[in-house]
Each structure stands twice: as C-alpha cells, then as structure tokens.
Amino acid sequence: MENILIRSIEKKDKKWVKKVMTDAWKSEMVVASKLFNTLILPGFVAEINDQLIGVVICDIASGRLEIVSLNSTKKGKGIGTAMIEKVKEFAGKKGIKNVWLLTSNDNIDSLKFYQKRGFRITKVYPDAINRARKIKPEIPEIGNYGIPLKDALELEYKLLKKME
Ligand SMILES: CC(C)(COP(=O)(O)OP(=O)(O)OC[C@H]1O[C@@H](n2cnc3c(N)ncnc32)[C@H](O)[C@@H]1OP(=O)(O)O)[C@@H](O)C(=O)NCCC(=O)NCCS
16 A cells, blocks of 8 residues: 555645635535634645645644544545544544544445544534534535435544553
8 A cells, every 4th residue: 555644734735725625615614513714723634655635624622623624535545544543643642532523414424434433423413504504505405425414413532541
C-alpha cells in the first residue's frame, strides 16, 4: 500500500480544502452541531506522494472533539481510516476522552465506516437536518440512496486512557 502522510492543515491547503467542502457539502460552511466555517477550524490533510487526498476538520469544545467533516477523495484506500486514527491520537495527547460527530440519516456508508472503527450511535435527533436546512438551504431534500434527508445521528468514540 502507498504511504499515506497525515499532517496538520496549512494555509497552502485552504484552496483545496474549500473545493472538497464545496463538492461534498455545497459550501465551506458546514452544519454539524452548529454552522461551522471549515476554513478556520483546525484539522488534518492526508497526502500520498505530495498529492492531497483527504481532509478531516475538527472542533474542540466542552472537553470533547467534534469531527465536523471527514472527506476522502480516493475512497477505499485506507485514507479515511488513517485520518480517524490520527484524530484519536491527537485527542488522546490532549487528554480528550470523547471524539464525536453528527451524521445524517442517509449516510449509510459513514455509519458503517464509523461503527467498524469503534464509534457507537449515542443519540438520534429527529428533524435535525430539516432544521439545518433552514440555516443552510443548499442541503438537499433527498440524500444518498434516494433517502429523504431529515434526521441526524450522533456517534461517539470513547478514549480509555491518556496517550503519551
Ligand atoms: C467516509 C469516508 C471518509 C471514508 O473514507 P475512505 O478513504 O474510503 O476510508 P477507508 O478506505 O479507510 O475505508 C472505507 C471502507 O470502504 C471499503 N472500500 C473498499 N473499496 C472501496 C471503494 N472502491 N470505494 C469505497 N469504499 C471501499 C474499505 O475497505 C473500507 O471498508 P470497511 O469499512 O468495511 O473496512 C469517505 O467515504 C467519504 O469521504 N465520504 C463522503 C463524506 C462523508 O460522508 N463523511 C462522513 C461524515 S462527516
């Protein structure tokens, strides 16, 4: 397998990050637990041979690390997994015990992805996406697999001990 490098987002990456956010979520403004500007939040990019192929955006609040967005532009090559491992390591080093995220009810692929990587479904928010659409009208009515896009699910990963 090719070597995947995961490093902090730098200024030079922002143009690419903006394109990925716009392709995935219609703009760099992403609704997670609230409306976030992904271009001002910390996170990591993934690179193979100096080519950017993934990005994860994080927000730390109330002692928890929220994954605001996780995107891989070459799916099925272990890039998403490598970024999640980096986020868990980063949280561990900061003494954060809880990594969490919200995903939408149509995002079956991400539900599979996160659950296989130790995340548990901890909350369901009926109509959360319908409410988010009021602040971000670009959110479509119909999502992946033709599923009506209405609700949000919270997933959480608990870190057991502080990493050195
Ligand atoms: C979720 C996401 C980040 C995963 O990234 P990824 O780089 O494909 O992740 P990985 O390669 O580490 O793992 C993907 C899984 O798909 C499998 N896979 C294999 N070939 C694949 C292919 N051609 N396409 C997609 N997945 C494939 C992998 O083996 C792995 O399976 P597993 O979960 O059974 O182990 C990516 O699908 C994505 O960008 N989705 C759109 C944005 C999104 O919904 N983000 C999550 C909510 S914030």
